[in-house]
Every structure is written in C-alpha cells, then in structure tokens.
Amino acid sequence: MSDHEIAAVQEHSGHVVHRDDEGSKMGMWLFLFTELLLFGGLFLLYGGYRFEYSEGFKAAAADMNVFIGMINTVILLTSSLAVALSIAALQENKKTLSMGLLWFTQVCGLAFLVNKYFEWSHEIHNGIYPGGPALENMSNGEVIYFGLYYTMTGLHGLHVIVGMIFIGFVMVFIQRDKITSTNYQKLENAGLYWHLVDIIWIFLFPLFYLLH
Amino acid sequence: MTNPIINLVDGSFIFIIAISVLLLIGVTLAMLYFCFRYSEKRNPQADQSITGNTTLEVIWTVIPLFLVLGMFFYGWEGFKVMRNIPENAMMVKVTGKMWAWSFEYENGKKSDTLLYLPYAKDVRFELHSSDVIHSFYVPAFRVKEDCVPGRTNKMWFNTSRMGEFDILCAEYCGMNHAYMLGKLRIVPEEEFNEWVNKKDTVQNTQQSQSPSVDTTKKVITDTVKLKSDTTFIRQK
Amino acid sequence: MSEQGKEHAEHTSHHPTYGTYIMVWIGLVALTSITVTVAGIKLGSLTLITALTIATIKTLMVTYYFMHVKFDNRVIKIFILVCLIIFLILWILTFSDLSFR
Amino acid sequence: MSHTLAHNEVSFLEYQGKHKGIWGWLLTLDHKRIGIMYLVAILLFFFVAMTLGILMRLEMLTPGETIMKPQTYNSIFTLHGVIMVFLFIIPAIPAVFGNFILPIQIGAKDVIFPRLNLFSWYLYIIGGILAIISLFTGGGAADTGWTFYVPYSIRSAQNVSMATFAAFVLGFSSILTGINFIATIHRLRAPGMTWFRLPLFIWGLYATSWIQVLATPIIGITLALIILERMLGIGVFDPALGGDPLLYQHLFWIYSHPAVYIMILPAMGVVSEILPTFARKDVFGYKQIAISSLGIALIGYLVWGHHMFASGMSNTSRVVFSLLTFLVAIPTGVKIFNWVATLYKGSIKFSAPLYYVLAFIFIFSVGGLTGLVLGALATDVHVTDTYFVVAHFHYVMFGGMGIMFFATCHYWFPKVFGKMYNEKLAVIACTVIIIGFNILYFPMFIMGYMGMPRRYYDYLPEFQGWHVLSTVGSWILVSGIMFMFGNLFYALFKGTKAATNPWGGTTLEWRVPSPPPLENFDEIPVVTGGPYVHDKPTYIMHPSRELQHQNGGGKISQEVKSH
Ligand code: HEA
Ligand code: HEA
Ligand code: CUA
C-alpha cells in the first residue's frame, strides 16, 4: 500500500468527521438544480402561455417599468460581483474586506426588494391583482401574464430573502472565525446560491419587461 | 356492419396481449425450470464462470425492440382511424357538466342524457365542458375523449350496431362522477329522423337534475340529496 | 482516494483575480444595456431571440466565472449538463403538444 | 493507527450517545437509526392506506351504497392514493433501506450529510402530519384523486390546499434524500470501490436519486400553484381565467411519470442483490443491469404524455409519446432477462426473500406488459381511466415495488435487527399474498376492458361478479399480509439471534456484525473485486492489520488499482 493510500485509509477511519469541501459543493450544486427546476416549471408555463397568448402578453408587458427592471438587474449583477470578490478576499485572508463586500451584497439585496415593493404596490394600486378591478376587465392573456408575473417575481423575491439570510449566517461565521481563508466552503455555497438567484433574474427581466 | 375502430382496438389489444403472454410464459417457465434444475440439491456447486454473454444481451435487446415497435405501429394504425374524422359525418355537440350529459344536434335539437343516433352513420362529436374536465366514454365503440373547459375536443365513430349502449364519464369530476351516465340509443334512420325533427317534449325541457338512467335509479334519489350540499368555493 | 487528494489541491490554487471578476461584471452590465436598447428598437420576433441569447451569454459568464465552474472538476460540469439536457427535453416534448394543437 | 475498537463492538441499537432513550433516536445522526425511524413511520402510513384500500373494496362489493356515501368514497381513494404514493411507495425502499444499507455497502461510516438526513426525516413527518390534519380541517378530506387535476382541484370545497401542501413538503423531503445519496455515492466510496464494483442496489438508488432531484421540484411548483390559485385566485391554470388545464397535466406528469421509476428502481436494485445471494453465483450481466437503471431513469423523462392520450393533446404529441413509451420496455426487459439468467447454473438456496423475488418477476412482468397495452394509442383510448389502469398500476406498484418491499424486509431483517424470523411461516405468508393479490387485481383487467371506469363509487350491475371476486381476493391478501407482518413482529422480540451473514451474501453489509456497530466499520475496508464474487474474498476488512502482516502490502495497492 502506498503512503498515499495509507493516509487515505487512516483519514477515513478517524472518528473526527472528515471535512469534504468538494462533497459539500456537490451537495450545493445538486440543490441548485432543484431550484433551477422549480423555476423551470414556471418558465415552462410561461413559454406555453406566451405561445398561446402572445398578443395578450405583449399588451400586459407594456405596463411594466423597464427602467426599474433594469436598475434591479444591475443591482443584482453588482451584488453577485461583490460576493465573488468577497470569496477572493477571504482567500487572501482579508477578512475586513470580505465582510465589507458581504455587507454591500446585503444592501444590494435590500435595494432590490425595496424596488420590487414599489413596483408591486404600483400595480396593486392600479387594480392589477388577482380579482382586482383592472384585471377583471383584461383579456385572458393579460390575466395569465400577471398571474405568472406575481408568482415568478414573488418566488424570486422569496429567494432573494433566503439568500440574504444565508449570507447573514455566513457573515456571523466569518466574524467568529468559523469561516476562514482555509475553510471557506460555506461562503462559496452561499455565493453559489446568490449567483443562482441572479441568473434567474437575468431571465425574468427580458421575459417580463422587454416584450414590445 | 364492420366498424374499423372496434376492429383495430380489439385487434391491437389481442396482438399485444398475445406477444405479452408468450413472453410472460417464456420468462416464467425459464425461471421455474432454472429454480428446479439448479436448486441446491441438484446442483450443489454453482458455476462461477458465468457472468454474462454479449450475444445474449444483444439478442434480448434487439428482438424486444422489434416487438415493441410492432406494438406501437399496430396501435398507431388504430389511432389514425380514430383521429381521421370523415368529412361528411353528422355532428353532435356534447356538453359535460357536473354531473350530466347534454347533446345538441345540428338542427338545434337538444337532449339530456339520452343520445339518439341513426344506424350505420359516421358521427362526429364536439366535446365541451362548462365546469371541470369530464370524459365522454362509449365503451361499446371503444372511444373516449376528454371534455376540457375552454377547449373543443373532437372524436368520432361509426354507429355500426343497433341497440342501447352506455355512455360513461371517465374523468373524475367530483362527487357524482359515477352517476354521470348517459344512454346511447342507435335506431334505424327513419326513426331517428322522426325523433330529431320532433319539437322538444316535456321530457327534454324539464332540465333533468340528475341522469335518468334506469339502471341507477335506486341510488340516484339519495345522491341528489347529497349533491345539493356540495358547494364550490368559486363559481365562475 | 488519490483522486480526492488532487481535488483538494486544485481547490485552493487558481481562482480568478479581482480584475477578472470586475471585467466580467462590466461585460454583464454592458450586455444588459444592449438587451434594453435592442428591445427598444422594434425587431419583431427577433426581440425575443436576441433577449434570450443575451440572457444565455450572461448566464454562462456568471456560472463560468462567478460560480467558478471554469475551475471545477469534470463531475460538476457533467452534472450541469445532465440538468440542462433534462430541462431541454421537457421543453421539446411539451411543445410537441402546444405547437401542433 | 489507534485500535480503539471497544466502542465499535456495541451495536447501533444499544449504543448510548449524548442523548438517552427516545431522544437518542429523535436526535440521532446515525443513518441506521434514521432508517429505522423511517421504517416505523412508513409502516404506520402503509397500514392506514391499506385499511382505506380494504374499505374501498368493501364499498365495491355491491352496487349502490354498501358502507359509505360517494363523498366519503372519493376522499378515501384520494387519500389512499396520496398516502400510498407520497408517504409509502416513494420513500419506502430508498429512505428506509437506502439509508440503512447504502453507506455500509459502499464502505462508509455514514451518509455525507447526516444532519440533512435527519432533517428530511422530520420533513417527512411534518408532511405526514399535514396530510392527516387535512382530513379534519377545512372542508374535510380532499376529494380530487391523487392527481389533483385542475380545474376540479381549484373548485372543490374540500381541504385540497392542505393536502397539496403536505405533498409539497414530502417532495422536499424526497429531494433532500436524493441529494444526500448522490453526494454520498460520489464522495464516500471506500478505496477500491470503483463505479463498476458498486452493488447493483446502489446503482438503483443512484438512478432514483437523480430522478428525485431533477423531477420532484416540478411537482413542488405545480402543487404550490394550485394552492396559490385556491387561496388568492391567481390565474395560472383556471380555464375561467384563460388557464390551460392540459398544461397542468403536463407539469403533473413530468414529475409523476418519472416518479413511478422512483418507485420501482430501488426495488429492482434489491432484486439484483437477492438473486446472486441465493443463486450463490455472480449476477449475470452486471454492467447491463447497472446501465439499464440509468437508461430507465433517462427514458422515464420522455414518456409522461402517455397519461394524456385522451385529454385533447395534439395528435403529433400522442404519437411521439406512445413511441417513446415503448422504449422503456427495452431496459426493463434487459433487467428481467439478466435476472432469470442469473439463476442459470447457480446453486439455488430457497429462502423467503427469494420466493418474494420470484413472485416479483412474474407479477411485475404482468404489470409491465399490460403497461404496453396502455402505451399503444388505439388500446389506451379505450382503457384509459378504467379499472384496466387500476389493475396495471397495482400490479407494478404493489406487485412490483410492494412485494419487493416485503422481500427487502425479509432479506435485511437479520442485518437490521440482529434477529431471525421463522422462514417457513414467511414462505406460507408469501404464498397467501400472491394468491390473494392475483384474485384481487386480475379481475380488474377484465372489468377495465369491459368498460368499468375508475374512481367510480357505483357501477352497473353487470360488473358485480368481478367486483365480488376482487373483494374476496382483498380478504385473502389481508390475511397474508397480516400473517407476514405478524411473523416479523414476533421475531423482533422472540426471534433467534442472527449470524453476521445468514444468507451467504457477498456485499459489504454481510461483513459487519448483525446489527451493525455504530460506525459500521472500525476501519474503512479496501475493495479488491466485484460485489457478487462468491469464490474469493473481495474486501480487506482491516487494511492496517493486513499491512502489518505483509511488508508494505504491495498486494493491496495493486489490487485496488487493478480495476
Ligand atoms: C411502479 C410503478 C409503475 C411502473 C414501473 C410502471 C411501468 C410502466 N407503465 Fe405505468 N402506471 C403507473 C405506475 C407504474 N407504471 C401508475 C401509478 C399509473 C396510473 C397513474 C394514475 O393515472 O393514477 C400508470 C399508468 C400508465 C399509463 C397511463 C394509463 C392511462 O391512464 O391511460 C401508461 C400508458 O402508457 C403506462 C405504461 C407503463 C409502461 C409501458 C411501463 C413500463 O415501464 C413497463 C416495462 C415492463 C415490462 C414491459 C415488463 C417486463 C419486460 C419483459 C418481460 C421483457 C420483454 C418485454 C417486451 C419485449 C415488451 N402506465
Ligand atoms: C403502493 C401503492 C398501492 C398499494 C399497495 C395499494 C393497495 C391496495 N389498493 Fe390501491 N391505489 C393506489 C396505490 C396502491 N394501492 C393508487 C395510487 C390509487 C389511485 C388513487 C386515485 O385514483 O387517485 C389506488 C386506487 C385503488 C382503487 C381504485 C379506486 C377507484 O378508482 O375507484 C382500488 C379499488 O379497489 C384500490 C384498492 C386497493 C387495495 C384493496 C389494496 C390492498 O393491497 C390493500 C391490502 C390491505 C391490506 C392487506 C390491509 C392489511 C392491514 C390492515 C387491515 C390494517 C391493520 C391495521 C393496523 C395493524 C393498524 N386502490
Ligand atoms: Cu364527469 Cu366524471
């Protein structure tokens, strides 16, 4: 038996649970797949309905504020950058920088949600909500569009919140030196989650805002 | 009178079942024979050298492939007939609602529960629903198709047999799904014409609350009672 | 087990630098503004196609660099591919119904 | 290397860790204890659902009202289906025996994420409790059928929201188990355990886990949408608002067809374990069986439309789905043929698990072959939504997966509990079950072809003879099942002590004591050969001791590498 194999065997027989970063990352990716398919079902519905009601969809989307959508896209892209940078910073043992970048991410997440809040309340104010007065008079395609709009952006918003909580926990761990420059897989996983949330928005944005 | 749909459905059924039974017998007999021949008693020492055989694997991949393709094509043949609705078929509009069938003929004649059709005619059905999904099923003619709210589905068959047949609802639609029955009465053409051109009688205007099929009379009385206390949260 | 050892070693070594990340970000923002502009010009059915193509490119950039897939081992790449293939199958088969109804 | 074997001699059942008594179970991170907790919970739900099945059969004894009103009947088949599918058959083999056996078979001390494992058990329990609460709250038990088809599920006044939410939570639990298994199989295989040395049960679980991860989210979102529609009236599926009920059906079956392979693949994995053990020889066509599991999982994604042949789906789509459906028969056939060939020139020892497996091969073939009748377009239009379908899926689900669950219980019982049951009685019970099963379900094929629709509270008088026969069959089946469980329960308390390897199995779980110690192995074994090699050892259980014996142990590393 080579030294290497002996080491491997011994490592496995130790009673301390062996830290497996690669496995942890794999688990996170598998989880991301389930998230992707969760939204995947909705995207499929969107595709199906857009095919059936392309005119209604266009009419409904005219109501969307492209500017807010674009701002939100940039906000999320920037926050993704911050998370990616924070990992690099932590790897170089720059704890303060890393924490700062994560704070910045949280602020971005919050800003995104605030924008979303104003957007939703604007629609609701205009009577566009399930059973609302404006929606009652709209065509089937428009009703479906708004049904999907609320569910998809709503679910996405929920994911932003979950991502922020996830990052919040990670920040506590970094503060307490549970996550360090040699043991940063949890931060990476939080990052992966955050990027996924970003990717989903990358698709939601053109699908709901940019159809003229 | 031959009816292509019945023949093709029954034909492909027999074809698939025949192959299946042969395969099943083959597999089972081989299994039982091996169990008998190679039991511990008769064969104390297993032959460890047998771990696979590529020729066999190919055989039992390729042959089944052809068998199932055969089954597919037979089924497809029947299906083509089912979906290929004759141009000059007479049309009946079928509407399913909880829990009764109603039929409307081309001349505007309406009928509940009871579907009169002339003998030896191609009949096309347009299927509608006014609430949830139902399925218009006439077992005697081997056809069914769902009635989906918001859509118009189509099906057809040839009324190749005279007599009375059951119409059933084959898609679960709530409490009285089992009582959503109808009767198909196929009569000689003259008799049908007479019926279809007669002005609506009392029997047809009385908006039957529940299907009035003789066979289920007994149970209907107490289900009508039950039905009235089923509420729907959002009645559109 | 030696396989695992190697993965460990790989893990810490190359990650992109700050510069790369920032370049990627600039690219992403640029692409975003392109989609918005293109959507403004009336291109008809092309709008959707360009929008989705750009979104796909952006996604590739995010996964490749921000999510470090570029530096991951083969297993994760294959996983992602499997997931995408399945997703594609769902689309194709669902549209085999919708587009022929 | 320290030889602290002492604590490892205590079995996981007796081991007292941080928490004592019941907390030692409820807070355990040990995969074996979690497996047993699943077993208890799943059996509980299984009994409930079986009782509902029996009640349905009683109702069908006579036309008209026999013991219940239509509304009750509709709720009962819904619950029967929901519990059987989401609470019994999907988790049964993976969550119970997958959890228990998987880490041992690949030579690991636990699954890779033990906390997640416990968490998914709790999700399972929460889902189960929600399902039960849904019976008594809101408008009463859901009455939509387990398929929750819109728009009925949106309109029904019953407590559909809670029932779908329960299914949602259960789906989440299933996803987490899947993630855990995939990562475990990738990361924690013992040295030398290459992919083609994995036991076939592991291959079955691996394929299953992928379906769990990549299909379950779809049903999650679909059911969530039903809840949203009901609560908020969001227009997504409701045709009154322009929704398309067929899109719902697509989404539902995108999950639920692959789900039937979630049910059967682990069962097929166990077949591939039991046959070589009792034939006392290597399995026939190892690679084909392993790959066909992946094949079935993949093709499983391509065929969901066969549930919608009469729904108004486009003709093109119906033809495509029918063609694809037939392809599943190929990898399944490959498995069946290889299993039968495994018996060839074996030295077959007849024990209870083997009887169940033989029964499985016959009954599952009947179920699978009748699936082909459903897959063919012309015939399916006639028999869809009739008792023919009911017969088909009981043959594959109960006769396939259910019977294999019983087989699995008998096969690993000595390993899990360290006790041995009365084998004669087990074989008698098996015989009664098979007879009862066929009398119960075979008449349904006939009724179905005659045109008896499913989910019917009542029926036309001409069907009564068959219904009576079927109900009588259900009584025979009940006696068999009660007898079987009685035998096992008795053995749990009064059984004789089981040996480490009572059957002469060759996989790793038979190398550790019965019941296994807390961390399974005091030292991770090294694997040197395939899983079903009967004539030479293929595991080195104590590599470090071996190492001391033969200087440098060049032999081991050679053998490890040789594959
Ligand atoms: C464990 C679960 C399980 C399994 C494994 C299967 C396996 C199969 N099922 Fe089944 N099925 C269900 C569970 C399952 N099914 C359920 C629950 C429903 C109803 C859901 C509902 O509506 O409530 C259903 C419904 C259902 C339908 C829809 C019926 C309808 O509603 O109209 C169809 C249609 O194609 C179908 C087909 C098949 C096929 C082709 C297989 C194949 O995988 C079978 C393959 C096996 C074999 C073919 C037999 C063995 C092979 C040989 C002996 C080799 C030689 C064979 C040949 C050469 C052909 N099934
Ligand atoms: C794993 C899956 C599984 C299993 C094992 C079973 C088992 C049984 N099922 Fe099945 N069944 C389904 C899954 C399953 N079912 C599904 C998915 C549906 C579709 C639902 C729908 O349409 O939505 C269905 C539908 C269904 C119907 C059709 C209803 C209809 O369409 O009208 C019928 C009718 O007879 C039926 C009967 C039975 C019977 C008699 C059993 C028997 O095997 C049960 C045997 C029972 C025993 C052996 C009881 C022994 C135990 C006790 C008596 C309890 C003792 C209690 C304690 C110790 C606490 N089932
Ligand atoms: Cu109408 Cu069932």
Ligand SMILES: [Cu+2]
């Ligand atoms: Cu299916």
